[in-house]
Amino acid sequence: MQSKAASGEATGAWRLGEREWRSRLIVGTGGFRSLEQMERSLEASGTEIVTVALRRVDPLAQGSVTDIIDRLGLFTLPNTAGCYTARDAVRTAQLAREAFGTDWIKLEVIGDDRNLLPDAVELLAAAETLVADGFTVLPYTNDDPILARRLEETGCAAVMPLGSPIGSGAGVRNPYNVRIIVEQASVPVILDAGIGTASDATLAMELGCDGVLLASAVSRAADPELMARAMRSAVEAGHAARNAGRIPCRLNAQASSPDEGLADLD
Amino acid sequence: MRVVVNGESRDLPDEATVVDAVSTLGASQATRGIAVAVDGEVVPGGRWAERVLAEGESVEVVHAVQGG
Numbered sequence: 204m205q206s207k208a209a210s211g212e213a214t215g216a217w218r219l220g221e222r223e224w225r226s227r228l229i230v231g232t233g234g235f236r237s238l239e240q241m242e243r244s245l246e247a248s249g250t251e252i253v254t255v256a257l258r259r260v261d262p263l264a265q266g267s268v269t270d271i272i273d274r275l276g277l278f279t280l281p282n283t284a285g286c287y288t289a290r291d292a293v294r295t296a297q298l299a300r301e302a303f304g305t306d307w308i309k310l311e312v313i314g315d316d317r318n319l320l321p322d323a324v325e326l327l328a329a330a331e332t333l334v335a336d337g338f339t340v341l342p343y344t345n346d347d348p349i350l351a352r353r354l355e356e357t358g359c360a361a362v363m364p365l366g367s368p369i370g371s372g373a374g375v376r377n378p379y380n381v382r383i384i385v386e387q388a389s390v391p392v393i394l395d396a397g398i399g400t401a402s403d404a405t406l407a408m409e410l411g412c413d414g415v416l417l418a419s420a421v422s423r424a425a426d427p428e429l430m431a432r433a434m435r436s437a438v439e440a441g442h443a444a445r446n447a448g449r450i451p452c453r454l455n456a457q458a459s460s461p462d463e464g465l466a467d468l469d
Numbered sequence: 470m471r472v473v474v475n476g477e478s479r480d481l482p483d484e485a486t487v488v489d490a491v492s493t494l495g496a497s498q499a500t501r502g503i504a505v506a507v508d509g510e511v512v513p514g515g516r517w518a519e520r521v522l523a524e525g526e527s528v529e530v531v532h533a534v535q536g537g
Binding site: 231232233234235238241254255256257258259260262264267268269272279281282284294297298299301302303369370396418419 | 494
């Protein structure tokens with residue numbers, strides 16, 4: 204607990220990639236039905252970091268996600284979504300560095316277009332190359348403690364285990380593995396993917412994650428702005444509960460009213 | 470000279486550079502947040518004018534879109 208306080212717990216600040224942040228909620232910009240809705244939702248979420256994807260310039264496209272991110276003063280975290288090989292992911296990261304002037308990258312290397320689960324072998328190879336090239340690498344990974352450790356040893360600035368497949372909304376399916384990852388990690392752990400509703404985000408934080416990254420849970424909700432607000436509260440609540448030191452789970456009751464001094468009413 | 474820009478074949482003059490390829494998309498070096506790769510190799514913004522394209526090369530011009 205002392206170390207938490209020393210690391211800025213008292214002020215709510217935390218460190219990721221050599222920078223200090225206040226919000227522990229990272230929001231993906233994908234899936235919103237309009238840019239206006241995205242803007243309102245990002246604002247409601249209180250997020251400071253948002254992810255974007257890189258795609259071909261379309262001369263006919265209307266509106267710019269970059270303009271909105273700039274207007275809100277948010278930090279752009281480009282991703283390598285859609286990459287299936289280390290080679291493609293590294294090239295995409297290099298393009299992102301050129302486009303945004305940032306060496307931060309949310310590294311995604313997926314192995315299957317149906318479940319979008321990470322390809323561990325390609326992921327680790329891409330992470331090694333990008334770390335060596337000076338990138339701040341935030342890898343989307345399986346909830347595998349060994350792979351998480353390997354990624355950390357490679358020099359990644361965080362590890363980002365999935366709760367369940369991207370966009371599934373199935374929540375945190377293996378809390379035990381997330382706990383093991385949290386227990387062993389000395390870099391921030393960010394629960395990335397699978398969040399469906401507020402309690403999922405709270406659980407992730409209660410398990411000890413340093414942050415939550417989500418997109419669809421907000422952008423595809425019936426009311427994205429309201430869900431963004433809910434997620435903001437959920438992350439804050441889970442983080443506070445984690446630090447507050449919860450009571451142990453018991454099989455039987457433990458009375459909170461005193462046994463002594465009961466009136467004799469026979 | 471035929472080059473491929475974002476998947477579409479384009480006819481550009483000989484000695485055309487990355488600047489010319491980018492302009493076919495209505496973009497330029499002044500356009501914020503775009504990046505270019507030629508045959509998979511990133512060409513930094515400062516080198517677009519000197520990177521002469523060759524017949525059959527493939528130019529990818531990308532920018533940020535909404536994404537998780």
